[in-house]
Amino acid sequence: MKNTSHVYDYVVVGSGLAGLCVANALSRTTSNVLLIESNDLPGGLNRTINSPTGAINNGLRFLPDSELAHKAMAFLEMLLAQNLSPVGVENPPLTFEDGHLQPFVGFGELTPKFYAEIAPFTNPRSLATTLAPHEWTNLLFNQYKGEFLPRSYVTRFHIENDHVQSLTVNGQKTIHAQNFIYCGPVKSLKALLPEGVLSPRSLQKISKGEYWTAICLDLFHNHQVTDSTAIHILNGTTQDDLGPSAGKFLSAIDNNGAINQYSQWLTFIGDEEAEDTEVIGASLKKIKRQIKRAYPNALENLKFERILVVPSYSGNGDLKVSANQTLAGVENLWMGSPQMHQQKNLLGALLQAELVISSLGCHPLGVQVETVSALLEDESPFEAN
Numbered sequence: 001m002k003n004t005s006h007v008y009d010y011v012v013v014g015s016g017l018a019g020l021c022v023a024n025a026l027s028r029t030t031s032n033v034l035l036i037e038s039n040d041l042p043g044g045l046n047r048t049i050n051s052p053t054g055a056i057n058n059g060l061r062f063l064p065d066s067e068l069a070h071k072a073m074a075f076l077e078m079l080l081a082q083n084l085s086p087v088g089v090e091n092p093p094l095t096f097e098d099g100h101l102q103p104f105v106g107f108g109e110l111t112p113k114f115y116a117e118i119a120p121f122t123n124p125r126s127l128a129t130t131l132a133p134h135e136w137t138n139l140l141f142n143q144y145k146g147e148f149l150p151r152s153y154v155t156r157f158h159i160e161n162d163h164v165q166s167l168t169v170n171g172q173k174t175i176h177a178q179n180f181i182y183c184g185p186v187k188s189l190k191a192l193l194p195e196g197v198l199s200p201r202s203l204q205k206i207s208k209g210e211y212w213t214a215i216c217l218d219l220f221h222n223h224q225v226t227d228s229t230a231i232h233i234l235n236g237t238t239q240d241d242l243g244p245s246a247g248k249f250l251s252a253i254d255n256n257g258a259i260n261q262y263s264q265w266l267t268f269i270g271d272e273e274a275e276d277t278e279v280i281g282a283s284l285k286k287i288k289r290q291i292k293r294a295y296p297n298a299l300e301n302l303k304f305e306r307i308l309v310v311p312s313y314s315g316n317g318d319l320k321v322s323a324n325q326t327l328a329g330v331e332n333l334w335m336g337s338p339q340m341h342q343q344k345n346l347l348g349a350l351l352q353a354e355l356v357i358s359s360l361g362c363h364p365l366g367v368q369v370e371t372v373s374a375l376l377e378d379e380s381p382f383e384a385n
Contacts, residue, residue: 051306159197
C-alpha cells in the first residue's frame with residue numbers, strides 16, 4: 001500500500017470474479033489500481049479449494065449453454081488472452097421420484113421461493129470450458145498489474161459534491177481515488193453510503209429485497225456412487241420451507257488404489273433465516289436425506305465433508321444506475337456487483353463486469369475503446385464482437 005495521501009486512478013472493492021475481471025482490465029491501462037478484498041486470498045467464491053481429489057471449485061458451479069453465456073466466454077477469453085474452447089453439452093438434469101431417478105421436468109406445484117436462484121441449474125445444456133471457474137480467477141489475478149489489499153473490510157464511502165472522495169477500510173484507514181468500482185453485495189450499500197445518497201425508494205428496495213444465503217455441502221465418498229455427471233435436483237414428495245437442492249457428482253478417480261468420488265450440493269435460505277443455526281443445520285440434513293433417498297449407500301463411510309455458508313450469495317440488485325452503470329447521483333461510483341445483473345451466478349458476474357469495463361472506456365485488451373478496431377485489424381488473434 002502507498003501512503004494515505006496517495007490518490008489511485010481506480011479502486012475496485014471485492015476480488016470475486018466480477019471484481020477481478022474489472023481490476024484485470026483496468027490494470028492494463030494503468031498500474032495505479034487498488035483491489036480491496038475482505039478475505040486473505042483473491043477469488044471470492046470462485047477461489048481454488050484443495051480437496052483429497054485435487055484442486056476443485058469452491059462449491060457447485062454451473063454455466064448454462066446460451067447465447068449470453070457464449071458472449072460472456074468471448075469476453076473472458078479476451079481478458080485472459082486464452083482460448084477456453086467453450087462447448088455446449090447436452091446433459092439433462094435428473095430428479096428422484098416414484099422410487100427411481102428420472103429426467104427433471106420442472107417443479108410443478110412445488111416451486112421453491114428461491115426459484116430464480118436454482119433455475120439456472122435446471123438447464124438441460126451446460127457450457128463446458130477447458131479451464132474451471134477457479135482457474136479463471138487464478139489467471140485473472142496473476143495477470144493483474146495493480147496493488148492488492150487483503151483482509152480489508154470497506155466500512156464507509158465518503159462523498160462530496162456527487163463524487164466519492166475516499167473510502168475507509170477496517171474503520172480506520174482512508175484510501176483516496178479518482179474512481180471507485182463496487183463489486184460487493186448490494187444490500188451492504190445501505191450501511192456503507194452516507195445518509196441521503198440513496199433515495200427513499202432505493203432504501204426501500206434494499207430493505208424489502210430478497211437476499212439468499214447459499215448452503216453448500218461437499219462430500220468425499222469412499223466409492224463410486226454413480227457414473228452420471230448430470231445435475232441432480234432433489235427435493236422430496238412434500239413441500240417445505242427449505243426447498244430443493246441442486247448437486248452433481250464429479251467423475252470418480254483412482255486415489256492411491258482406491259476409487260473415490262466427490263459430489264457438490266447447494267441450496268438456499270433467506271438471509272434472515274441464516275441467522276438461525278438450526279435452520280442451517282436442517283438444510284444440511286435435508287440435502288443428505290435426499291441424497292440417501294436417491295442413492296441409499298452414498299453416505300456410508302464418508303471420507304470427508306465440507307460445509308460452506310455464504311450470506312448474500314445472491315439477491316435483488318434493483319438499484320437505479322445511470323446509463324454508464326454509475327450509481328444514480330454519484331458520478332464516480334460504478335456498480336460492478338453481480339447482483340445488479342438479471343443473470344445469476346457466474347454468468348451475471350461476467351456480464352456485469354463487461355458492462356462496467358465498457359462504461360469505463362476500457363477494453364479487455366488493455367487499450368482505450370476507440371483504438372480497439374485498429375488493433376484488431378493488425379495481427380490480433382482475437383476477433384471483434
